[in-house]
Amino acid sequence: FMPCTSQFGQRLVYRRPVELSETETSSARILTTLDLVTLGVDYTLGAGIYFLTATVLCFLVAGLSSVLAGLCYAEFGSWIPCSGSAYRFTYVTMGEIWAFITGWIFIISYVAGAAGVALAWTLAFYYLIGNQISQAMRESVLLHVPHVLVEYTDFFAMGLVLLLTGILALRAKESVLVTKVMTLLSLLVLSFVILSGFIKGDLHNWKLTEEDYIKAGFNDTSSLGPLGSGGFMPFGFQGILRGSATCFYAFIGFNNIVTKAEEAQNPKRSIPMGIVISLFICFLVYFGVCSVLTLMVPYYLIHRGSPLPEAFLHIGWTSACYVVATGALCTLFTTILNYMFSSRQMILVMAKDGLLFHVLASTHTSKDIPIVATVVSGTMAAIMALFFELIDLVDFMSVGTLFTHSLVAACVLILRYQPERKNEGNEAQVQEENRPAAEKLTLQTLFFPGSPTPTPLSGQVVSACSSLLALLLTLLCLVLAQWPHLLSGDPVWITVVMLLLVLITGVTGVIWRQPQSSTALHFKVPGLPLLPLLSIFLNVYLMMQMIAGTWALFGVWILIGLAIYFSYGIQHSLTQNFGGGKSNMAVLCGGKNVSLLFFLSFYFLCLSAFQLCL
Numbered sequence: 001f002m003p004c005t006s007q008f009g010q011r012l013v014y015r016r017p018v019e020l021s022e023t024e025t026s027s028a029r030i031l032t033t034l035d036l037v038t039l040g041v042d043y044t045l046g047a048g049i050y051f052l053t054a055t056v057l058c059f060l061v062a063g064l065s066s067v068l069a070g071l072c073y074a075e076f077g078s079w080i081p082c083s084g085s086a087y088r089f090t091y092v093t094m095g096e097i098w099a100f101i102t103g104w105i106f107i108i109s110y111v112a113g114a115a116g117v118a119l120a121w122t123l124a125f126y127y128l129i130g131n132q133i134s135q136a137m138r139e140s141v142l143l144h145v146p147h148v149l150v151e152y153t154d155f156f157a158m159g160l161v162l163l164l165t166g167i168l169a170l171r172a173k174e175s176v177l178v179t180k181v182m183t184l185l186s187l188l189v190l191s192f193v194i195l196s197g198f199i200k201g202d203l204h205n206w207k208l209t210e211e212d213y214i215k216a217g218f219n220d221t222s223s224l225g226p227l228g229s230g231g232f233m234p235f236g237f238q239g240i241l242r243g244s245a246t247c248f249y250a251f252i253g254f255n256n257i258v259t260k261a262e263e264a265q266n267p268k269r270s271i272p273m274g275i276v277i278s279l280f281i282c283f284l285v286y287f288g289v290c291s292v293l294t295l296m297v298p299y300y301l302i303h304r305g306s307p308l309p310e311a312f313l314h315i316g317w318t319s320a321c322y323v324v325a326t327g328a329l330c331t332l333f334t335t336i337l338n339y340m341f342s343s344r345q346m347i348l349v350m351a352k353d354g355l356l357f358h359v360l361a362s363t364h365t366s367k368d369i370p371i372v373a374t375v376v377s378g379t380m381a382a383i384m385a386l387f388f389e390l391i392d393l394v395d396f397m398s399v400g401t402l403f404t405h406s407l408v409a410a411c412v413l414i415l416r417y418q419p420e421r422k423n424e425g426n427e428a429q430v431q432e433e434n435r436p437a438a439e440k441l442t443l444q445t446l447f448f449p450g451s452p453t454p455t456p457l458s459g460q461v462v463s464a465c466s467s468l469l470a471l472l473l474t475l476l477c478l479v480l481a482q483w484p485h486l487l488s489g490d491p492v493w494i495t496v497v498m499l500l501l502v503l504i505t506g507v508t509g510v511i512w513r514q515p516q517s518s519t520a521l522h523f524k525v526p527g528l529p530l531l532p533l534l535s536i537f538l539n540v541y542l543m544m545q546m547i548a549g550t551w552a553l554f555g556v557w558i559l560i561g562l563a564i565y566f567s568y569g570i571q572h573s574l575t576q577n578f579g580g581g582k583s584n585m586a587v588l589c590g591g592k593n594v595s596l597l598f599f600l601s602f603y604f605l606c607l608s609a610f611q612l613c614l
Contacts, residue, residue, distance in 0.1 A: 115393055197311075420454070441457060
């Protein structure tokens with residue numbers, strides 16, 4: 001029984017050799033750094049910029065989390081310049097089971113993104129024609145179950161997704177020229193919004209008083225309830241955190257730059273620069289649009305479906321509202337295609353790796369188009385657009401992306417402290433060479449390693465400490481979610497927080513004392529190990545702000561994925577056929593224990609967050 005269990009555990013943590021990732025495609029390398037920045041901005045400035053509204057601080061927190069994740073993606077793009085995004089990163093560092101979970105989450109995130117943007121597109125279209133279609137559907141079909149089903153079935157959004165699925169099935173690649181044109185159009189429209197907002201904005205909307213609420217029709221200000229109070233932070237600190245978790249959706253997309261590695265002229269340089277520059281541009285745009293929107297219109301009058309067009313209508317610029325709505329239609333159209341393209345590519349990559357059904361990798365013989373993957377992803381997006389609310393799709397996409405960003409941060413933290421591999425031959429021989437026969441773990445070697453370069457023992461220490469930190473940070477976020485008890489001075493909760501902080505500081509200190517890899521890269525995350533740990537902490541804490549319905553849907557999707565992996569993927573994995581399958585970059589020692597700790601941390605996080613939401 002024990003040998004079978006050990007063999008099963010080893011199969012779960014098989015790692016894909018990097019050389020397979022680097023040579024598996026022969027796409028023409030035509031994309032420059034400017035092209036990648038354009039694609040990143042186009043992906044990121046989607047539905048969020050036109051239909052998500054929040055305070056400036058919400059976007060600031062969400063932007064900070066995205067910047068930290070972007071730095072980790074940028075370093076990983078330098079380590080492994082291959083397509084597949086976080087899926088490939090986890091495959092070559094943490095093992096097959098985590099690669100599958102990451103890819104599976106990305107699939108539903110892209111599909112939910114396509115469905116959400118389709119709903120946003122229809123909202124803009126309905127606005128242009130006077131909301132007649134939406135009103136008719138609202139009166140004819142009502143299915144509303146809060147946080148589960150949409151108020152009314154939007155057949156127009158479903159039809160739009162199916163139409164774009166057909167278009168995507170007829171072309172092999174995205175048009176970089178069209179992307180550049182649409183990105184330029186979007187930036188022009190948003191620049192007009194920002195300039196107009198600063199001209200017509202009123203700082204008084206950030207300093208609302210009780211008289212303002214009474215003038216607005218709220219005669220009994222004590223019953224404002226969900227409206228909040230004030231102008232700049234109407235919902236307080238808790239509102240900032242909840243809004244930041246939702247606003248994180250606004251920054252989703254920069255990681256898609258990594259999927260273009262095989263088409264970049266100089267991926268090790270262009271990918272990090274593309275990620276950082278596009279994130280910076282998008283943050284400035286979101287910051288500007290959010291600021292002027294809340295200056296133009298009091299927060300309680302912002303329209304939930306079409307905030308920007310309604311804002312111009314509020315200040316009397318009727319013609320401008322139609323210009324903004326038309327710009328949104330053009331931008332969102334390409335964003336839907338981008339999400340659908342990314343979802344089918346992720347399905348295709350996983351199917352080629354044997355983790356998903358091989359039929360999903362079937363392509364059109366003449367145009368090399370993955371027809372089956374396109375139809376499957378399009379059908380899923382159409383169903384989600386028909387039955388789910390826009391805000392629920394946004395939250396669902398956010399929680400999945402936050403989780404994958406946490407995995408990438410953990411991978412960067414582990415990878416930087418691993419020893420270089422000098423032998424690229426037989427895996428067994430390499431393991432024998434790297435076996436730490438003369439090294440023994442003592443308290444002195446834990447804090448004062450004898451080697452200036454990473455050793456197998458130091459790599460094991462960092463892997464184990466990283467897993468322990470993931471668990472401790474999860475526990476800390478669970479406790480901090482009870483912040484009213486902390487503010488009340490409850491000694492029990494304060495003691496728990498202090499104890500966790502001491503443990504986290506101590507384990508972080510152990511990692512900090514270990515030698516780092518001296519491999520020359522075009523970009524490295526500064527401040528290791530603090531910045532990756534801060535990224536994990538922010539991501540997990542934002543995940544805690546999600547509602548119970550989001551966690552329920554997320555849990556069901558993960559269970560479906562694990563059922564597919566254990567019934568099909570683990571038996572047909574392409575990595576299993578390459579004799580060992582561990583990465584030639586680094587042997588992350590104690591793989592079974594590391595993966596087990598990560599899995600327990602994730603399970604505890606999901607279960608506890610769901611119970612807290614209830």
